[in-house]
Amino acid sequence: MAKHEEKFKDDLSKVEKWKRALHRAANFTGFVFDGKKYEHELIGKIVEVVSREIKRVALHVADYPIGLESQVSEVKSLIFSDGYDGVHMVGIHGNGGSGKTTIAHAIYNLIANGFESICFLENVRENSYQHGLVYLQNMLLSNVFERKNLKATSFLQGISTIKHWLQQKKILLILDDVDKPEQLQALAGKPDWFGRGTRVIVTTRDKYILESHGIERIYEMENSNSESNISASDGKDNGDQLGEKNHFPRSSQ
Structure with missing residues (x-):
């Protein structure tokens, strides 16, 4: 990011957007398989969540x-x-x-x-x-x-x-x-x-x-x-x- 700030010093707002995006990505919560249930149940949950968001118009x-x-x-x-x-x-x-x-x-x-x-x-x-x-x-x-x-x-x-x-x-x-x-x-x-x-x-x-x-x-x-x-x-x-x-x-x- 320091290199980008130097490269885009005339438009730092662009770098700030990238920083915010990276911060959000780092704080996303994923799906954790704890071994207590079957893998296919977790996979089914992931498919349901992803499908719901993909078809949301x-x-x-x-x-x-x-x-x-x-x-x-x-x-x-x-x-x-x-x-x-x-x-x-x-x-x-x-x-x-x-x-x-x-x-x-x-x-x-x-x-x-x-x-x-x-x-x-x-x-x-x-x-x-x-x-x-x-x-x-x-x-x-x-x-x-x-x-x-x-x-x-x-x-x-x-x-x-x-x-x-x-x-x-x-x-x-x-x-x-x-x-x-x-x-x-x-x-x-x-x-x-x-x-x-x-x-x-x-x-x-x-x-x-x-x-x-x-x-x-x-x-x-x-x-x-x-x-x-x-x-x-x-x-x-x-x-x-x-x-x-x-x-x-x-x-x-």
Whole structure:
């Protein structure tokens, strides 16, 4: 690296990128065979992980996203403000056409590989009206468990099935365009439905839906008549929290 710094002394940012890449590579955790299980079980696990990441297709993001990088950075800071453990829910609130879905796509592309399973449910509002909540529950289950034939036949059975199968899984769940509290109750009722490290991201035009569900980490789009891009509620007075940037209450959500 010292030689590279001398060679590229007019563009040291390039060398800094290489240093960061090497640092990340050195800290990767590999698969360890301890001899306690059969080798084919470890190989099967490796194949499953690699296959999952290879077939993960990036979602489309706007061709000319003005200011997107800074917005994504702020949302990411909300998502991981308390580290990587626990189960956290984050809301993205803004008017129609404000770019909520674009940010959700960009966040998905940025962090999806860090999760055991992922599910991006778009058009929650439209699908809920056209097909019902059980349809959405089954979409969630089929996205997370591609090889299992998990089907719910009722709203309550869907809740029980989701809780039973997802409690031990670290997943990234993005619910786009939510407009009714019952949609969140059907798909992400409580943090204890999911395994440690899970992140649930909800986009909506109605901030009350987020607050009524106990979601305290909320990113405000610029055109949503908010005094600050990021707001957090401590459950006492939501209005007093506006403008307190980078104040993130510690909670299970």
